Amino acid sequence: MTHRMPWSARLGLALTLLFVLLALVGPWLAPYDEAAVVGDVWEPFSAAYPLGTDQLGRDMLSRMLYGARRTIGIALAATCLSFALGTTLGYLAATLGGWVDAVLSRLVDTLMSIPTLIFALVVLAVLPPSVTVLILVMAVLDSTRVFRLARAVAMDVVVLEFVEAARLRGESLGWIVLREIGPNTLPPLLAEFGLRFCFAILFLSSLSFLGLGIQPPAADWGGMVRDNANAIAFGLPHPLVPAAAIALLTVAVNLVVDWQLRRATAGRGG
Amino acid sequence: MTLLLEIRDLHVQALGEEGEWQEIVHGVSLELRPSEVLGLIGESGAGKSTLGLAALGYARRGVRLVRGSIRLHGEELLGAPYERLRQIRGHRVTYVAQSAAAAFNPAYRIEDQCIEAAVEHGILSEAEARAEARRLFARLRLPDPERFGQRYPHQVSGGQLQRAMTVMAMVPRPDLVVFDEPTTALDVTTQIEVLAAIKTAIESERLAAIYITHDLALVVQIAHRILVLKDGREVEAGPTATILEHPREAYTRALIQVRRRFRPERPRPEGAPLLEVRGVEAAYGALRVLADVNLALWRGRTVAVVGESGSGKTTLARVITGLLPPRRGEVRLDGRSLALSYRQRHRDELRRIQLVYQMPDVALNPRQTVEEIIGRPLTFYFGLRGAERRRRVEQLLESVELPPGFADRYPRELSGGQKQRVAIARALAAEPEVMICDEVTSALDVQVAEAVLRLLLDLQERTGIAYLYITHDLATVKAIADEIVVMLQGRVVESGPKSEVLRPPHHPYTATLLASVPEMEMGWLDRILTERGLPDAGSPSPASAAASGT
Numbered sequence: 018m019t020h021r022m023p024w025s026a027r028l029g030l031a032l033t034l035l036f037v038l039l040a041l042v043g044p045w046l047a048p049y050d051e052a053a054v055v056g057d058v059w060e061p062f063s064a065a066y067p068l069g070t071d072q073l074g075r076d077m078l079s080r081m082l083y084g085a086r087r088t089i090g091i092a093l094a095a096t097c098l099s100f101a102l103g104t105t106l107g108y109l110a111a112t113l114g115g116w117v118d119a120v121l122s123r124l125v126d127t128l129m130s131i132p133t134l135i136f137a138l139v140v141l142a143v144l145p146p147s148v149t150v151l152i153l154v155m156a157v158l159d160s161t162r163v164f165r166l167a168r169a170v171a172m173d174v175v176v177l178e179f180v181e182a183a184r185l186r187g188e189s190l191g192w193i194v195l196r197e198i199g200p201n202t203l204p205p206l207l208a209e210f211g212l213r214f215c216f217a218i219l220f221l222s223s224l225s226f227l228g229l230g231i232q233p234p235a236a237d238w239g240g241m242v243r244d245n246a247n248a249i250a251f252g253l254p255h256p257l258v259p260a261a262a263i264a265l266l267t268v269a270v271n272l273v274v275d276w277q278l279r280r281a282t283a284g285r286g287g
Numbered sequence: 288m289t290l291l292l293e294i295r296d297l298h299v300q301a302l303g304e305e306g307e308w309q310e311i312v313h314g315v316s317l318e319l320r321p322s323e324v325l326g327l328i329g330e331s332g333a334g335k336s337t338l339g340l341a342a343l344g345y346a347r348r349g350v351r352l353v354r355g356s357i358r359l360h361g362e363e364l365l366g367a368p369y370e371r372l373r374q375i376r377g378h379r380v381t382y383v384a385q386s387a388a389a390a391f392n393p394a395y396r397i398e399d400q401c402i403e404a405a406v407e408h409g410i411l412s413e414a415e416a417r418a419e420a421r422r423l424f425a426r427l428r429l430p431d432p433e434r435f436g437q438r439y440p441h442q443v444s445g446g447q448l449q450r451a452m453t454v455m456a457m458v459p460r461p462d463l464v465v466f467d468e469p470t471t472a473l474d475v476t477t478q479i480e481v482l483a484a485i486k487t488a489i490e491s492e493r494l495a496a497i498y499i500t501h502d503l504a505l506v507v508q509i510a511h512r513i514l515v516l517k518d519g520r521e522v523e524a525g526p527t528a529t530i531l532e533h534p535r536e537a538y539t540r541a542l543i544q545v546r547r548r549f550r551p552e553r554p555r556p557e558g559a560p561l562l563e564v565r566g567v568e569a570a571y572g573a574l575r576v577l578a579d580v581n582l583a584l585w586r587g588r589t590v591a592v593v594g595e596s597g598s599g600k601t602t603l604a605r606v607i608t609g610l611l612p613p614r615r616g617e618v619r620l621d622g623r624s625l626a627l628s629y630r631q632r633h634r635d636e637l638r639r640i641q642l643v644y645q646m647p648d649v650a651l652n653p654r655q656t657v658e659e660i661i662g663r664p665l666t667f668y669f670g671l672r673g674a675e676r677r678r679r680v681e682q683l684l685e686s687v688e689l690p691p692g693f694a695d696r697y698p699r700e701l702s703g704g705q706k707q708r709v710a711i712a713r714a715l716a717a718e719p720e721v722m723i724c725d726e727v728t729s730a731l732d733v734q735v736a737e738a739v740l741r742l743l744l745d746l747q748e749r750t751g752i753a754y755l756y757i758t759h760d761l762a763t764v765k766a767i768a769d770e771i772v773v774m775l776q777g778r779v780v781e782s783g784p785k786s787e788v789l790r791p792p793h794h795p796y797t798a799t800l801l802a803s804v805p806e807m808e809m810g811w812l813d814r815i816l817t818e819r820g821l822p823d824a825g826s827p828s829p830a831s832a833a834a835s836g837t
Contacts, residue, residue, distance in 0.1 A: 200654035
């Protein structure tokens with residue numbers, strides 16, 4: 018599978034794996050606790066504080082490492098959940114058609130007609146703040162997009178004659194969805210997964226930025242950008258550190274995604 | 288006599304899947320004199336279109352003309368500057384593509400598109416070009432030539448659009464027109480009209496033409512000389528009569544033999560029919576597509592359902608299989624009425640009727656191996672697994688004349704004909720009593736189609752399976768049917784044993800269908816046209832004479 022990977026995809030994959038590794042072992046690598054005030058406000062990069070200190074004097078590197086797990090973990094969980102929900106319902110809508118499709122599609126349309134951020138803000142303001150609720154809200158909101166894509170690609174496959182042949186054989190719904198439709202819609206959905214994962218990180222960052230994501234003093238990258246935003250006014254690079262991490266992860270994942278997209282469009286690869 | 292076009296030892300390469308250049312035309316030569324029509328014939332991948340386009344000094348994307356020589360009026364086109372080629376294309380040499388619907392811009396009127404090249408090249412003024420286009424509309428027997436061009440492409444039929452494209456190619460008064468399968472996408476009956484119109488136009492305008500097709504019977508009606516191609520090489524070339532009557536090569540002989548086979552019909556066996564369709568009426572929403580259709584199929588026999596596209600043939604297959612529950616009527620298998628929808632049918636009832644599709648590309652799941660594709664019905668209906676299943680898959684592959692090693696391949700690693708064989712093996716795996724073949728050979732090359740037909744006949748001999756064979760091709764029907772059902776606009780217009788349906792007197796529509804199958808003999812088209820009372824090639828109709836009086 019990897020023998021003809023372009024260098025861009027290799028780079029993306031390497032970076033993504035590095036980020037995942039950091040997320041797993043980050044807290045053990047961190048020189049300080051994420052909540053400990055260890056120095057002055059916005060100290061410059063130095064040997065003691067490789068990425069400086071934040072607006073309260075906490076070590077940026079430590080907060081980045083702690084934040085990696087939360088940011089990537091929540092985004093990954095939310096994306097996985099949204100895909101499980103979105104693809105299942107999307108495939109069902111496409112395969113069964115009729116009223117199942119009509120009801121699900123209108124429901125999704127309704128959800129999508131409300132601006133995502135506003136909707137999330139309202140729901141999160143009402144529900145008790147917890148990571149589980151956060152993941153669930155993000156997953157449900159994101160699943161509407163996944164549903165639309167899964168339904169659309171499945172629609173294209175459902176009308177093909179090998180699916181018809183399976184129906185005429187008397188195959189169950191499960192077989193048709195998992196064995197006939199699923200494998201033939203995988204590449205675009207895989208690609209979409211990478212994109213959605215990045216959007217989830219950005220969305221989580223926006224929520225944290227607005228104070229409804231991760232609650233302080235716990236660190237997450239989006240929240241760190243918000244907390245340190247004022248430093249820009251003084252010409253300090255501190256908020257750029259978490260911002261760059263988000264950007265780098267996004268680029269890395271998208272390099273892998275692009276490769277998958279190219280594989281998906283270059284004929285039916287196996 | 289001077290040569291109009293002379294291609295010498297032309298080599299063409301195409302970009303392969305791995306990004307490397309592969310030679311697809313290996314040194315083909317041809318020549319063409321003024322007012323001469325050359326037929327280029329061969330199966331897909333033979334390099335016909337590539338050669339046709341090379342006459343314009345053009346190569347498609349991912350294709351390059353490597354060496355050799357292409358001379359038009361003695362002028363070398365290979366390696367000529369782009370500006371010079373631009374002057375020649377659409378002026379001295381023009382091109383008629385297979386799909387007119389894809390070649391016309393849907394946003395502009397037909398006439399505006401027909402005159403564009405001539406005006407752009409400064410050959411004719413706009414007024415002259417319009418007059419010329421209208422004259423040619425009349426010559427190609429398009430209705431209301433003065434106003435025909437004011438319509439948009441979607442407002443005319445496929446056959447009319449194909450003729451309009453021929454007009455487009457002729458307005459700049461070229462020396463040579465390249466016709467690339469101009470009638471392949473059309474219905475049988477329309478195909479003959481368009482071919483006749485093209486023939487008339489070429490002859491009366493004294494044009495030279497290259498006529499590309501895979502159908503030898505068509506090309507002998509129009510070409511003076513024929514070049515047979517296979518795998519980018521010349522097989523045989525010569526005057527049409529010589530090729531037809533004294534072919535030198537086995538390949539050419541096979542092409543000629545294709546439509547000359549005939550299996551005698553067998554009488555109905557005793558007893559009740561195996562499959563019966565009674566008084567079926569079916570509709571898509573408000574659109575009624577079948578009305579009072581009756582049909583009976585006996586065990587081990589073949590019923591051919593014939594008609595052009597839109598006649599309801601495929602809908603009939605969908606009703607029988609239960610994909611489209613009919614509004615009225617019933618389908619009986621072995622004397623028992625089947626549930627209208629396949630969802631309510633018993634698994635064993637589903638097993639006994641199998642369907643084979645027209646397009647093998649979409650009939651096989653591209654993500655499953657041949658073993659999974661053929662093996663699934665074995666597991667599903669008979670509970671076969673593991674080595675036992677594998678053995679049966681290999682047997683089935685053998686019965687469709689494919690090597691057992693194909694079990695591990697994916698559909699994309701197979702040719703069109705091989706895919707169709709796998710699709711047939713999948714249907715056979717269910718051990719059905721009725722196999723519905725929906726245009727199973729239409730998407731295949733003549734010779735591959737021939738081999739698949741032979742396989743079907745052979746399987747019938749061995750297993751006693753009954754076929755409901757849906758097709759628009761009467762030549763195939765003549766070859767394999769025992770009984771024929773002729774459909775027109777959702778109704779059965781004639782049915783019965785083959786010998787009865789094919790023997791006069793015919794229903795008028797059956798007669799039209801029969802007359803639309805080109806026969807492998809020169810002058811067939813002229814004879815048909817005379818019989819139909821259409822003006823022959825030499826004398827333009829009064830309308831076109833009036834239009835040309837500029």
